[in-house]
Amino acid sequence: MKIINTKLINEIIGYEPNINVGVTSEKLKDIVSSEDRNVDVLDDDLNAKRFYHFIVCDTKRDIKPLFRALRNGGYLISTIDLDDNELYDIGFSALNRIDGLLVVKKVHSWNDW
16 A cells, blocks of 8 residues: 655645645645645546645556546646656646655646547
8 A cells, every 4th residue: 555645745736725636536635724724535527627626546547537537727636657758648738756655737728628
C-alpha cells in the first residue's frame, strides 16, 4: 500500500480560507479537511463546472469531469500515476511529480468537454 504524503498535499493546497477542494475518497477528505476549507467527496457522476480550486485524486477514473470541475488556474493533485499525454490532450499543463504526487495545473478551459 502506497503511503500518502499528507503534509505535502496540505502544503500544496495552502491555508487560505474558503478554498473549495474536491476529493475522490472519504480517506482523502479526512486528510485535507480543515475548518477553513470546503471539502467535497466527488462521486462518479460529477457534474460541477469550474468550482474547485484543488482536486485530490487517489483512484483511476475518467479525468475529463475532474478537469471540468476545476477552476481556471486550479490544480489536480494525484496520488496515482496518470498518463501525461492524456492530461495534455484534455488541457492540463505544468505537470510536476513531487515525492510520489502528480500535480497538474488547469490553465484554461477552451475544451471543457
